[in-house]
Amino acid sequence: MTGEKADDVVTAAFLVIGDEILSGRTKDKNIGFVADYLTSLGIDLREVRVVPDDRTEIADAVNALRARYTYVFTSGGIGPTHDDITAESIAAAFGVPLNLDPRAVALLETHYAPGQFTPARQRMARIPEGADLIENKVSKAPGFRIGNVHVMAGVPAIMQAMMDAIAPTLATGRIMLSETVAADMPESRIADRLSAIQDAHPETLIGSYPSASEGKFTTQIVIRSRNEAALKAAAADVAEAVADILG
């Protein structure tokens, strides 16, 4: 399936690993990026989880998600410090050994000055047995893929580079198309019409997203479908409903 278009829908989950997200210390920037990226590839992101730096929590989440979705992507916990425990947790999830990987050692030995590939840095060369490496153009220390699980760094610039390295290897489905209709009204004014339009266009997914600014509510109506004709027809009905109500 590598790189081919799959007829079926291709699904994914994203697992964010890190105490710092749960404590609020770090504000996640990866969820939105991965959501956009997978959508643009034609892969449906179906679930996101954030879990702490805890071996059991990471392994349990990976095992739950890899059984349910075509792909799992993780971010965080593959650096050189004691709190970077993703590699050992993934190895435990798959029941495989975690050893120094000769390919990763070779990459990192040439990256550091002689004598500077210290024991801490060698932690970044521990890769679960049977995994492929994921290239890291930013700082060399690789991610890895094992089964359907892709393990990436948490630093956004590195994670994004790793997604670019992974993308050509992924099976993709038909792209989910989308159109947005702006409605200058609170969503409750158009709710009945939207419900009828949704019923009339079962091949589409219609979402209504209100926002509030200075006490005034406006609404963005998003129509999504893998079928372009269905999308256009539903979007036209939504635009007509908005015009009717305003006019």
Added chain:
Amino acid sequence: MTGEKADDVVTAAFLVIGDEILSGRTKDKNIGFVADYLTSLGIDLREVRVVPDDRTEIADAVNALRARYTYVFTSGGIGPTHDDITAESIAAAFGVPLNLDPRAVALLETHYAPGQFTPARQRMARIPEGADLIENKVSKAPGFRIGNVHVMAGVPAIMQAMMDAIAPTLATGRIMLSETVAADMPESRIADRLSAIQDAHPETLIGSYPSASEGKFTTQIVIRSRNEAALKAAAADVAEAVADILG
């Protein structure tokens, strides 16, 4: 336990409900807010999930999370449109009926002009049986609490107002204290020292957070503990290690 200090650790999960987050159309702003808010109250956020607008997915996630954590907070899906299905999903999770709630009806009837409390708006008054209402100072339509699950709006300004309404009712644990030591070096240079400091201070959690800017890596080292003396001692050791390495 309402409003009291609990000796034990109080835990929470946050469930974000909405296709728009998973498609990338909307970038979540609630996870970081809730993480900061709960941390400041002395409640440990242990897990976050994002699920789509799907009854089974929402109900399954709520049931998994409410069994594991002291509290569950949800955001999204309680508006007036057809894609707002959180209330019915939560009712299903708890196995209780979902009917028009007289308290919610009374709130919303006075909010809208006569004759304007339409069937779509009445959707926002459907509350699972046995739930308490959560006040919405921004736009009136209430959230609700059932069991240990707090159901809030997805619009950030409304969700934040609902958190303020909920906060006085929550049991809280001892506040997790934190100190940050900045280290102008890649984290791999201090990794061995941090590991030894972590071992020497088991009452603390030491996290190392690298960031990259224009090819240069710096590190923030965050020490957390509920024991102030342990926190100070570990932070002093980290600061000493940084000074040693920088020379």
